[in-house]
Amino acid sequence: MASISGIRGESVTTGQPFLREPLARMNYHMLTDVFITRYENTPVWASFDELTRRFMVQAGKLLTEQLFPFYVDGNENKAAKATLQKLHDTLAMELGIDPLSALYNGGYRYPISDILKNFLQRPYEQTESADVFIKRRISLVELGFREFERNVKAANAALPGQLAELRKETPLYELARSLKVSALSEEFSIKHNKVLNDALRENMEELNERFRQAKFPLAYHNGFIQLSSDTVISNEIDKPFWALVSGERWKNVERDMLEAVDRRDNKGRDPALYAAKALESAIKIISGEKGWTRGNENGAAAYIDNLISQKNGRFTEVWEGEALKAFFSKVRNPLGHGPGNEEMPELTTQQDDWAIETCMSWIKSLIRRL
Structure with missing residues (x-):
């Protein structure tokens, strides 16, 4: 494999180290509680099967299309892009694998959504431990759902203050009400908050159902994936x-x-x-x-x-x-x-x-x- 000056990562095909060009990233990292660290000494998977392969595809779609859609109306979603990059950098730090998958295919640079999908969907090879291989990817799923849930909780905490501000009789809000600008209405804020909470609940239910279909003894709740048999x-x-x-x-x-x-x-x-x-x-x-x-x-x-x-x-x-x-x-x-x-x-x-x-x-x- 050709060498490119940079920092080490995990090969898309073999899992062996390769060199790459550095990713743009945050300057500081903190220790993060991830699934693979908590269950490092607890064997969960003995093999990688078709149900597991199917789950990894579904997990990629959950993260990059449902929780943090990279494209909205054909355009890059900047907020989702930043969040997906954050998820990548956090897991890369904890696993000591950077980047999680290849950055380039020839002269084409993958968007961060594809880098994460490629990491999740990388073909498993028998030379690796199936248990470690799967735990690494479950860790990414956990981080993604934890981040989304954190955002929803922050929105819930901020809602009372937002509603109080909207109730104030200021010229801006009086004008917004007279023009029926919905984004500045209490009703809109409440509905938007409900959409966020419904999205969290529905995606959590889907993830836990995907675990069941894949025959994974897992359940997600409150920011963590834990064993559940x-x-x-x-x-x-x-x-x-x-x-x-x-x-x-x-x-x-x-x-x-x-x-x-x-x-x-x-x-x-x-x-x-x-x-x-x-x-x-x-x-x-x-x-x-x-x-x-x-x-x-x-x-x-x-x-x-x-x-x-x-x-x-x-x-x-x-x-x-x-x-x-x-x-x-x-x-x-x-x-x-x-x-x-x-x-x-x-x-x-x-x-x-x-x-x-x-x-x-x-x-x-x-x-x-x-």
Whole structure:
């Protein structure tokens, strides 16, 4: 293969290093949590088959035609182009492969959309690890959906301020209203925001269905792709749980539960402890928002008492409070404190699954009562 002065990347045909001309890029990078890093030591795929090949084509279309359409009415979409370049540069940094696929075909330079598609669709060769090969590409999909979801959440957070500005009686807005300029109307802003949220929901549903069709044991939610092997649990517990905790209000609940799931999937230590932390955070948030927190609570049990208090209207029944307290005393406390000279407490895989699913169910039930 001919050499071109530049920085190393991954060959489109062999996966071996080749030299290339540098890409224009941002000057600074930060460590990014990507699928392949989280699941580096957890084998997922033993082979690359036709279903996997088909998924990679579909993933390319999801990223470059649905989430971030590179062309709109035949013209380059500058915002999408910049975002796709950002996705490329972020993954290239994490994988140590730059560029992700060839920049040129003869004298023709590929647009960034094609560079990413070519990376996803590069033919698999048996000399490579199928597991690593697929994880690299799943990482790109994860980054793309995470970026789109981040944009939607930012738009949701900005909407109240936008509506407040549109309600102000300024000459510009009065003129816009009289001329019926829809882009400056409350109705337009609300509809536009709904379109964004509908697009996120529909694309997430499609991605998870594509995973199912490809027989990938995966599910996407809240910016992360994680292992998911039980369809019933995923549909009845996981999916509604992640939807409920997606807002800023529940960010600590979301963060600890993501950690719990990752630790379970990668056989890390004490996933149930992080699930319990997520449940405790939810209880504290509810107690605080309802005005029941006194400030002298010394543990989860005291916050549970706030929920079951008759004075507070019995947010939960007494028997529910007893069940919650039993979970913290029998599961969380032994894992959360040093055992001294005694045997280190450790749950089985099945017990970790139960603890995570139990905490998800409790959190989901408590939030729905608000």
